[in-house]
Amino acid sequence: xxxxxxxxxxxxxxxxxxxxxxxxxxxxxxxxxxxxxxxxxxxxxxxxxxxxxxxxxxxxxxxxxxxxxxxxxxxxxxxxxxxxxxxxxxxxxxxxxxxxxxxxxxxxxxxxxxxxxxxxxxxxxxxxxxxxxxxxxxxxxxxxxxxxxxxxxxxxxxxxxxxxxxxxxxxxxxxxxxxxxxxxxxxxxxxxxxxxxxxxxxxxxxxxxxxxxxxxxxxxxxxxxxxxxxxxxxxxxxxxxxxxxxxxxxxxxxxxxxxxxxxxxxxxxxxxxxxxxxxxxxxxxxxxxxxxxxxxxxxxxxxxxxxxxxxxxxxxxxxxxxxxxxxxxxxxxxxxxxxxxxxxxxxxxxxxxxxxxxxxxxxxxxxxxxxxxxxxxxxxxxxxxxxxxxxxxxxxxxxxxxxxxxxxxxxxxxxxxxxxxxxxxxxxxxxxxxxxxxxxxxxxxxxxxxxxxxxxxxxxxxx
Amino acid sequence: xxxxxxxxxxxxxxxxxxxxxxxxxxxxxxxxxxxxxxxxxxxxxxxxxxxxxxxxxxxxxxxxxxxxxxxxxxxxxxxxxxxxxxxxxxxxxxxxxxxxxxxxxxxxxxxxxxxxxxxxxxxxxxxxxxxxxxxxxxxxxxxxxxxxxxxxxxxxxxxxxxxxxxxxxxxxxxxxxxxxxxxxxxxxxxxxxxxxxxxxxxxxxxxxxxxxxxxxxxxxxxxxxxxxxxxxxxxxxxxxxxxxxxxxxxxxxxxxxxxxxxxxxxxxxxxxxxxxxxxxxxxxxxxxxxxxxxxxxxxxxxxxxxxxxxxxxxxxxxxxxxxxxxxxxxxxxxxxxxxxxxxxxxxxxxxxxxxxxxxxxxxxxxxxxxxxxxxxxxxxxxxxxxxxxxxxxxxxxxxxxxxxxxxxxxxxxxxxxxxxxxxxxxxxxxxxxxxxxxxxxxxxxxxxxxxxxxxxxxxxxxx
Numbered sequence: 001x002x003x004x005x006x007x008x009x010x011x012x013x014x015x016x017x018x019x020x021x022x023x024x025x026x027x028x029x030x031x032x033x034x035x036x037x038x039x040x041x042x043x044x045x046x047x048x049x050x051x052x053x054x055x056x057x058x059x060x061x062x063x064x065x066x067x068x069x070x071x072x073x074x075x076x077x078x079x080x081x082x083x084x085x086x087x088x089x090x091x092x093x094x095x096x097x098x099x100x101x102x103x104x105x106x107x108x109x110x111x112x113x114x115x116x117x118x119x120x121x122x123x124x125x126x127x128x129x130x131x132x133x134x135x136x137x138x139x140x141x142x143x144x145x146x147x148x149x150x151x152x153x154x155x156x157x158x159x160x161x162x163x164x165x166x167x168x169x170x171x172x173x174x175x176x177x178x179x180x181x182x183x184x185x186x187x188x189x190x191x192x193x194x195x196x197x198x199x200x201x202x203x204x205x206x207x208x209x210x211x212x213x214x215x216x217x218x219x220x221x222x223x224x225x226x227x228x229x230x231x232x233x234x235x236x237x238x239x240x241x242x243x244x245x246x247x248x249x250x251x252x253x254x255x256x257x258x259x260x261x262x263x264x265x266x267x268x269x270x271x272x273x274x275x276x277x278x279x280x281x282x283x284x285x286x287x288x289x290x291x292x293x294x295x296x297x298x299x300x301x302x303x304x305x306x307x308x309x310x311x312x313x314x315x316x317x318x319x320x321x322x323x324x325x326x327x328x329x330x331x332x333x334x335x336x337x338x339x340x341x342x343x344x345x346x347x348x349x350x351x352x353x354x355x356x357x358x359x360x361x362x363x364x365x366x367x368x369x370x371x372x373x374x375x376x377x378x379x380x381x382x383x384x385x386x387x388x389x390x391x392x393x394x395x396x397x398x399x400x401x402x403x404x405x406x407x408x409x410x411x412x413x414x415x416x417x418x419x420x421x422x423x424x425x426x427x428x429x430x431x432x433x434x435x436x437x438x439x440x441x442x443x444x445x446x447x448x449x450x451x452x453x454x455x456x457x458x459x460x461x462x463x
Numbered sequence: 464x465x466x467x468x469x470x471x472x473x474x475x476x477x478x479x480x481x482x483x484x485x486x487x488x489x490x491x492x493x494x495x496x497x498x499x500x501x502x503x504x505x506x507x508x509x510x511x512x513x514x515x516x517x518x519x520x521x522x523x524x525x526x527x528x529x530x531x532x533x534x535x536x537x538x539x540x541x542x543x544x545x546x547x548x549x550x551x552x553x554x555x556x557x558x559x560x561x562x563x564x565x566x567x568x569x570x571x572x573x574x575x576x577x578x579x580x581x582x583x584x585x586x587x588x589x590x591x592x593x594x595x596x597x598x599x600x601x602x603x604x605x606x607x608x609x610x611x612x613x614x615x616x617x618x619x620x621x622x623x624x625x626x627x628x629x630x631x632x633x634x635x636x637x638x639x640x641x642x643x644x645x646x647x648x649x650x651x652x653x654x655x656x657x658x659x660x661x662x663x664x665x666x667x668x669x670x671x672x673x674x675x676x677x678x679x680x681x682x683x684x685x686x687x688x689x690x691x692x693x694x695x696x697x698x699x700x701x702x703x704x705x706x707x708x709x710x711x712x713x714x715x716x717x718x719x720x721x722x723x724x725x726x727x728x729x730x731x732x733x734x735x736x737x738x739x740x741x742x743x744x745x746x747x748x749x750x751x752x753x754x755x756x757x758x759x760x761x762x763x764x765x766x767x768x769x770x771x772x773x774x775x776x777x778x779x780x781x782x783x784x785x786x787x788x789x790x791x792x793x794x795x796x797x798x799x800x801x802x803x804x805x806x807x808x809x810x811x812x813x814x815x816x817x818x819x820x821x822x823x824x825x826x827x828x829x830x831x832x833x834x835x836x837x838x839x840x841x842x843x844x845x846x847x848x849x850x851x852x853x854x855x856x857x858x859x860x861x862x863x864x865x866x867x868x869x870x871x872x873x874x875x876x877x878x879x880x881x882x883x884x885x886x887x888x889x890x891x892x893x894x895x896x897x898x899x900x901x902x903x904x905x906x907x908x909x910x911x912x913x914x915x916x917x918x919x920x921x922x923x924x925x926x
Binding site: 021022025026048050054057058060159171174175178181184185186202203204206207208209210223239240241242243245262263265266267269270273274276277278280281282283286288290291292295296299300302303304306307309310311313314317318321324325328331332333334335336338339340343344346347349350351353354355358359360361362363364365368369372373375376379380383384387388391443447451 | 484485488489511513517520521523622634637638641644647648649665666667669670671672673686702703704705706708725726728729730732733736737739740741743744745746749751753754755758759762763765766767769770772773774776777780781784787788791794795796797798799801802803806807809810812813814816817818821822823824825826827828831832835836838839842843846847850851854906910914
């Protein structure tokens with residue numbers, strides 16, 4: 001039934017979908033405040049785990065808690081794994097450790113780890129005590145790796161075959177051990193006697209080849225071998241570049257210890273993109289479920305930095321109090337130069353940060369791109385200098401002010417283009433994330449240069 | 464050999480990789496200017512198609528052209544498919560139609576379409592005339608769909624089996640027709656007698672099941688059925704949400720006509736993220752290979768809009784010329800209020816645009832999020848009002864100006880939070896892309912309100 005509903009979705013675009021349908025959510029809210037467990041189950045049971053998670057995220061923390069107490073059976077391992085971390089944290093507080101242990105046991109080790117890591121130490125111990133030794137060990141060793149590394153993301157369940165087997169051997173073995181196989185896998189890893197991966201075969205290739213063919217005859221050497229310490233962003237980049245669907249993770253001795261899949265990498269790509277975009281806008285992290293207090297905490301630090309740079313820019317303006325007192329038009333016009341510089345700098349910056357993230361901006365082509373940004377800034381400077389000088393002339397009937405603002409515009413837009421590329425490149429060279437902090441640096445440059453060029457020139461020319 | 468090189472990469476992080484190694488690129492550049500075809504082949508042949516494409520993108524258009532004339536054999540179908548559109552356009556101008564036809568014939572129909580669409584009408588006709596009828600038909604019917612739709616992205620090669628077959632039937636059939644199978648596939652689609660998809664089976668499940676099991680016994684109903692007209696962003700969202708690796712595309716009669724794979728969706732996700740991030744920064748599109756002229760053209764339009772809004776803000780300032788003439792401190796301080804508002808607004812905006820892209824911000828929870836943004840803005844307003852008032856008091860020794868700037872800060876940061884969420888939501892409701900133009904609207908609001916609140920209050924209180 002649920003499947004038919006989703007089919008229809010893509011046909012009747014714009015029609016109600018469970019997770020975004022206010023009426024559905026309202027009905028569920030009513031059922032929760034009526035404590036009507038049967039109706040809740042009736043509403044949620046037909047949905048896919050991902051949809052249940054999405055609907056739950058629309059509820060308040062109080063409603064989520066009631067739901068967890070009233071109908072814990074809704075919170076299967078899959079549903080827990082699909083929820084965003086904030087919601088999961090709330091819900092898991094209300095679920096019994098034995099329920100959580102059973103839910104986690106359903107999951108592959110990577111998803112199990114993701115769920116367990118949200119628990120505080122006491123509850124984590126209680127839950128882990130109730131799951132099997134093998135599962136516990138897998139989760140514990142994943143948790144030993146840093147967040148955002150391949151080791152944390154990998155699953156321990158994979159399919160490997162020795163390099164002397166034929167396809168027939170491999171298929172017979174899989175049929176016999178069907179219960180131990182991971183839920184889904186896309187490649188068979190071929191290993192040598194030291195359990196080191198020497199090849200991989202897409203499962204579709206296994207199906208189309210003859211039974212008596214040796215695995216070594218159709219395998220390809222692994223495109224990448226991932227170390228558990230490797231940063232997830234690096235791995236996601238390689239998955240994208242080489243169109244991988246899975247990749248082996250090996251320990252320091254080169255032995256196969258886990259597998260990464262494209263499904264996980266899709267989430268990593270989204271997360272890393274989100275991080276970059278928020279970082280550029282000066283937000284540390286953001287979750288729609290965040291409270292006001294959390295939002296304030298994630299945004300105030302960059303506003304504080306901006307306050308300092310804004311005061312710095314004001315200090316520059318204060319240097320020219322004499323000019324401003326005599327010619328009030330300068331005060332009226334000065335924000336234009338700074339604002340245009342800020343925008344042009346942000347444009348260069350976004351292009352550069354994006355190119356760095358996609359590994360397109362490298363040492364081999366950075367000089368060419370730096371020149372292009374400078375040239376683009378200068379040409380735009382000339383264009384907008386002509387426009388603003390004309391406007392100024394018409395407005396204030398003063399060709400000297402018009403000339404001054406035009407020259408300041410060219411200077412500021414050239415420097416905006418240059419700082420928009422040099423600042424992120426400098427951050428990379430310093431080993432920092434180019435998306436974080438670069439906006440603030442760029443707008444500081446464009447504000448300071450904008451005010452300095454305009455008011456400084458005005459002082460020289462007009463006074 | 465190339466594979467060992469890539470293995471080493473992930474072990475010796477930071478070591479040279481062909482596509483980002485300036486020395487390698489320099490050596491290739493030298494070989495190109497020496498017209499040394501053998502050395503060029505020796506350098507490039509061991510590389511993966513994706514790496515060759517990345518290296519080529521580091522060269523100037525002139526060098527790319529020489530390479531295409533000198534060693535056309537380097538430009539296999541895979542290499543062409545991996546290149547970015549700008550580079551591909553340059554290179555293909557130098558390749559003979561018969562070479563292009565042979566290269567395209569190697570590719571699955573989705574990649575072939577991507578390559579062909581870069582050709583102008585005359586050359587496209589010349590190339591299509593040289594490829595087989597089946598391939599031509601596939602490419603032509605893909606091109607008939609709009610850019611950025613499922614129809615354009617889908618491949619015509621997929622594997623389907625009738626719903627009365629057993630697993631044994633399906634496997635035997637695949638072995639017999641191994642040559643006609645797509646390069647890679649992750650799901651077997653089960654179709655009814657009308658060729659409508661009724662189920663799908665991950666290929667790993669086929670391997671582990673017994674031969675005499677019926678397909679209908681282990682298939683799952685298709686999670687989604689995609690129409691060719693569906694926007695690629697919508698499809699990518701569903702792939703991510705349901706962790707899909709492939710999905711069937713059906714025509715208006717519900718018949719299976721193509722397949723989308725997760726490898727393509729990874730690229731779509733990256734592209735859509737890039738679009739959003741650049742749009743927020745006011746860049747229409749960007750490619751590292753863009754010329755200065757193209758960069759100017761993609762950035763000038765939003766700078767022009769910004770010029771108008773900056774002049775509007777100046778117009779607001781001009782209303783208070785009298786106050787500015789008498790109290791020059793106002794001119795010094797006024798950019799602080801506007802700048803803080805701009806930053807706070809951009810923060811709200813980035814969070815909102817991101818949440819809309821991830822379908823987390825919906826009609827069911829938008830009221831809660833609007834309140835949160837208003838509250839966050841107001842609380843930050845109070846915090847930074849206290850700070851800036853203190854700074855102003857110390858600087859100008861004037862408690863009235865200190866009070867005025869504090870109140871203006873609270874007003875502007877509250878409104879910044881509100882406009883950061885209401886403007887993108889309004890754009891969505893109007894059917895527009897919330898990332899495009901919203902930055903400009905938000906900073907216009909924060910500039911105008913910032914200057915108006917500060918200078919207006921100052922006029923009332925101080926004069």
